Amino acid sequence: MARKKAKKPGEANEFRAKKREKLRFLAEMEPRKMIIYPLAVFIVALLLLAVHFPPLGIDLKGGVVVTGYGINANPDQVEKWLSSELGVNVNVESFTSVEGTKGIRVYAPAGVDPVKIINLLKQKYPNAEYTHSEVLPTFGELAKKQGIKAIAFAFLAMAVVVFLFFRNPVSSLAIIFSALSDMTIAVAMMGVFGIQLTTATIAALLMLIGYTVDSNILLTTKLTRRKEDTIEEAYLSAVSTGFTMSTTTLGALFMLWLISTSPTIDNIAIVLIFGLLADFMNTWIFNAGVLRWYLSTRGVKA
Amino acid sequence: MNRKLKKLLFNWRIILLIIFLSGSIATLATRPLTFGIDISGGVALIAQTEHPVDSKTMELVVDSLQKRLNTYGLRDVQVQGQGNDIVVVKVANVTSAEEANALKKVIESQGVFYMEFDGVIFGTGKDITYVGVYKINPDNSWEVPFRISKTAAEKFATLAKGKAGWPVDMFLDPPINSLLVVPKSMYDLMNSTAFNANAPQAPYLVERIHDAFNITTIAYANQSAEELKKLADGKPIVLVDVGASLVDKLRAMNVSVRYVPRQSGVSDAELVRSVLGLYGPYSLGEGLANGVPQTDVQITGHAANRLQAEQEAKTVYTVLKSGSLPVKLKVIGMQFISPKLGESFKTQALYAGIAALIAVLLIVYFHYRNWKIAIPVASTSLFEVTIILGIAALIKWNLDLPSIAGIIAAIGTGVDQQIVITDELLGGEKLTKITRRSSTLKRIGRAFFIIFASAATTIAAMSFLLVYFVGTLKGFAVTTIIGVLIGIFVTRPAYAEIAKYLVGED
Numbered sequence: 001m002a003r004k005k006a007k008k009p010g011e012a013n014e015f016r017a018k019k020r021e022k023l024r025f026l027a028e029m030e031p032r033k034m035i036i037y038p039l040a041v042f043i044v045a046l047l048l049l050a051v052h053f054p055p056l057g058i059d060l061k062g063g064v065v066v067t068g069y070g071i072n073a074n075p076d077q078v079e080k081w082l083s084s085e086l087g088v089n090v091n092v093e094s095f096t097s098v099e100g101t102k103g104i105r106v107y108a109p110a111g112v113d114p115v116k117i118i119n120l121l122k123q124k125y126p127n128a129e130y131t132h133s134e135v136l137p138t139f140g141e142l143a144k145k146q147g148i149k150a151i152a153f154a155f156l157a158m159a160v161v162v163f164l165f166f167r168n169p170v171s172s173l174a175i176i177f178s179a180l181s182d183m184t185i186a187v188a189m190m191g192v193f194g195i196q197l198t199t200a201t202i203a204a205l206l207m208l209i210g211y212t213v214d215s216n217i218l219l220t221t222k223l224t225r226r227k228e229d230t231i232e233e234a235y236l237s238a239v240s241t242g243f244t245m246s247t248t249t250l251g252a253l254f255m256l257w258l259i260s261t262s263p264t265i266d267n268i269a270i271v272l273i274f275g276l277l278a279d280f281m282n283t284w285i286f287n288a289g290v291l292r293w294y295l296s297t298r299g300v301k302a
Numbered sequence: 303m304n305r306k307l308k309k310l311l312f313n314w315r316i317i318l319l320i321i322f323l324s325g326s327i328a329t330l331a332t333r334p335l336t337f338g339i340d341i342s343g344g345v346a347l348i349a350q351t352e353h354p355v356d357s358k359t360m361e362l363v364v365d366s367l368q369k370r371l372n373t374y375g376l377r378d379v380q381v382q383g384q385g386n387d388i389v390v391v392k393v394a395n396v397t398s399a400e401e402a403n404a405l406k407k408v409i410e411s412q413g414v415f416y417m418e419f420d421g422v423i424f425g426t427g428k429d430i431t432y433v434g435v436y437k438i439n440p441d442n443s444w445e446v447p448f449r450i451s452k453t454a455a456e457k458f459a460t461l462a463k464g465k466a467g468w469p470v471d472m473f474l475d476p477p478i479n480s481l482l483v484v485p486k487s488m489y490d491l492m493n494s495t496a497f498n499a500n501a502p503q504a505p506y507l508v509e510r511i512h513d514a515f516n517i518t519t520i521a522y523a524n525q526s527a528e529e530l531k532k533l534a535d536g537k538p539i540v541l542v543d544v545g546a547s548l549v550d551k552l553r554a555m556n557v558s559v560r561y562v563p564r565q566s567g568v569s570d571a572e573l574v575r576s577v578l579g580l581y582g583p584y585s586l587g588e589g590l591a592n593g594v595p596q597t598d599v600q601i602t603g604h605a606a607n608r609l610q611a612e613q614e615a616k617t618v619y620t621v622l623k624s625g626s627l628p629v630k631l632k633v634i635g636m637q638f639i640s641p642k643l644g645e646s647f648k649t650q651a652l653y654a655g656i657a658a659l660i661a662v663l664l665i666v667y668f669h670y671r672n673w674k675i676a677i678p679v680a681s682t683s684l685f686e687v688t689i690i691l692g693i694a695a696l697i698k699w700n701l702d703l704p705s706i707a708g709i710i711a712a713i714g715t716g717v718d719q720q721i722v723i724t725d726e727l728l729g730g731e732k733l734t735k736i737t738r739r740s741s742t743l744k745r746i747g748r749a750f751f752i753i754f755a756s757a758a759t760t761i762a763a764m765s766f767l768l769v770y771f772v773g774t775l776k777g778f779a780v781t782t783i784i785g786v787l788i789g790i791f792v793t794r795p796a797y798a799e800i801a802k803y804l805v806g807e808d
Contacts, residue, residue: 154763
């Protein structure tokens, strides 16, 4: 009976074994290198942030956005025309939804009456569908403060729970640092790609805490609690699971990003993609390096 | 084989999943999902109070704002107080940008309401406990009945004893504690019997507002900025239709100043009313002047024609109904989504969800080359979404875009954890010649240790968001937490059983 059943997952196992072979180079890396490279990336991310912090979205800075769906126009021309009509500088960008509807977004500074912009656009594009939002700098200030508070508290809560679960300063700190580095790198990438920091992207950064901790806990548990395998074997099994986990999540997020035209969902998806890519490095290289180094100093055969 | 399948089906974890799943489907069938205004269309406004208020006052603000907006003729209004200074208003079924902006004005025009008699404030908006429907009489007179609190009634009875015909004034948002500088003609009007109803012997308006609100009124006679500053003595100055050129000078001298211009065709009397936020004066009826406290009172008036009578009565009605706002509000953020656009977001979210599920299915297949793993993983995720949506429908949660993001987050972690379970089950295959049963248990145990640890961290992180964050991210936190809870208590244990069955370990 047992033999017959063992055959079913056999195929899958064979395939997984191949994958593990491909990932073996990670297991053979020297722990010190595994720690240094991600640290270097983290520092580069910090430097990038210092030079080029992501722009604040209007919900954190204050301003007006008017979206017109069903407008097929050259954004630069609309920008020039609106700026001269309104007497203030506006930014216009265009987009296309997956069903093929074209539209534009007009960004104006706080205090401009959105209805005025809509009425101007209506003269040229009477059949478009308009939507607007308006945020005063006071609200932006408030949202910014709360965003910082939310991230700080969420991070602290995560750190406390991780400590409670592992009760080991080295593995806990490695997880906490990985999460911090994931977020830092994600924010730095936002800066590079000019993705705005908004309440939605703050939500994405918080979501990242959940994802990061997932893979790190998997790794730490496998490496420190697995007694039947060698560390290398345990690491390989963890990394192959982690690889599957990350690719499925990335696939789902990519679909989300591809299909949605809602800036909220788009931005959440893209920030999570950045964070997951960073997490791959931070978990399977940095954290693994720390743990392997730590276990070897404790006399466990690597 | 059959026996094992039966055993699987009667496993309590699977039964729990089936109960939740069928319950959710039944709920979704009978109770449609409600969507947030960023999907169904409408306007969301975030307003801030002039200064932080205590929770009781906040309750009052929320309550009266809700009443006011309902009075204004809107359905589907949601007013929510957050923290000590934020009020979130969501109104569905708003179709044009103009309508959305009008709403903003309604919220901001919410003032503080006072009832004054003989220079004494005897009640504020808080004291109005009920407002009845207004009535228009054939002679174009009108009446609005309302009820005031007992304390206000008692105070009023003492004040009004023997003063039949005296003026009762109502103010919405008067410029309390200020120096009012007005044209000579306007001053003369205020300092006459013009606002005295039927009691020439009562104190004039100038005197009444001075006693009640510490508003000092002076006639403008080309005073210099320095002179005005001295007269104001630290109080803010309101310049009505005079001295516009002094505004900058006064500001430079650090005096708070407001300039109210006169629109063309506005008479002195109208200007007085609009500057002071004055409604009335209404003449005190005989029946109220006998010193007996009466909580049921009414405001009456007379107009030239029926239409005008109706307008006056309606204004008074709305002011009374809504004037109980104890603090002023300022709209600091608003978002208007046209219903058509929201509809397209909804279909996109649906497509994106389906595409994400297919992507998960294909990628999991690609990793294991085994449909027997890929299909259960993807369908468990589908079940999970169904259950989250079922719960959302049950608690009438308004699904907004951040909530949808939260659901996606829950699916993402859900798939991750199913993979952890699968890999743990498959993982020891080579080595499981040693005591298979105990090692399976051990490996499942390890998988659940990972799952609980990550669920605990996610919930801990999200709870803070739920408690501390004001504004739009609550939906995200709520759905993520629901998703994680469903995951650890319902879908993950069930998946582990299914996986055990399919992987062939038991």
